[in-house]
Amino acid sequence: MGVGERIRRYRKAGGYTQKGLAEEIGVTESAIRNYELGLRMPSESQLEAIAKALDIAPEALADTGLVGARGALEMVFRLEGEIGFRPVETEDGIGIAVNPKVEGSQKLSQALKAWARMRADLDSGKVSEAEYEAWKASFKG
Incomplete structure (x- = not known):
């Protein structure tokens, strides 16, 4: 799901029309329509304004760049170094634990x-x- 699709999803969940959201953040209705259609990409400040209007975290709209299992695995590998993720085997399968010693x-x-x-x-x-x-x-x- 792309940024535009997430904007549409959360806009509808928040009860906004494209026009209403546009008015709330100070852009045109066509700008919101173009974001949702993937024809234009909102700037970081526009994403923050949209998230604020929809009362969601900006990260909920941002594109993570993950594609498939390998993309998810790459993210987990990076998080291993940054925040101490580590794989653990459980009765239910494989999980991820957080190393409490990592800042x-x-x-x-x-x-x-x-x-x-x-x-x-x-x-x-x-x-x-x-x-x-x-x-x-x-x-x-």
């Missing part, structure tokens, strides 16, 4: 625990899929 890993651990609780709420039916997706998009951990 910054405590905050990540807390964020992952929050995610686990929210995911459990989704699995148990306490929250809907829409509420879960909204939580992920707005999480600023």
Whole structure:
């Protein structure tokens, strides 16, 4: 899913029309339409304004550049060095653990625990899929 598709998804989830979002951030309706169609790429400041208007984290809109399993694996490899990710085998398969000795890993651990609780709420039916997706998009951990 590209940046434009994510803008459309969160715009609709937030109850905005293209015109309404455009007015909120001070651009034209055609600019929003072009972003959503992938004809133009919003600048970093425009992405931040869109995210603020939609009450989501800017990272929820940004393109991560991940393509397929190898792209995801490359990201995990990078995170190993930056925040101490490491593979662990469990009864359920392979997982990723956070090394608590790496600077910054405590905050990540807390964020992952929050995610686990929210995911459990989704699995148990306490929250809907829409509420879960909204939580992920707005999480600023």
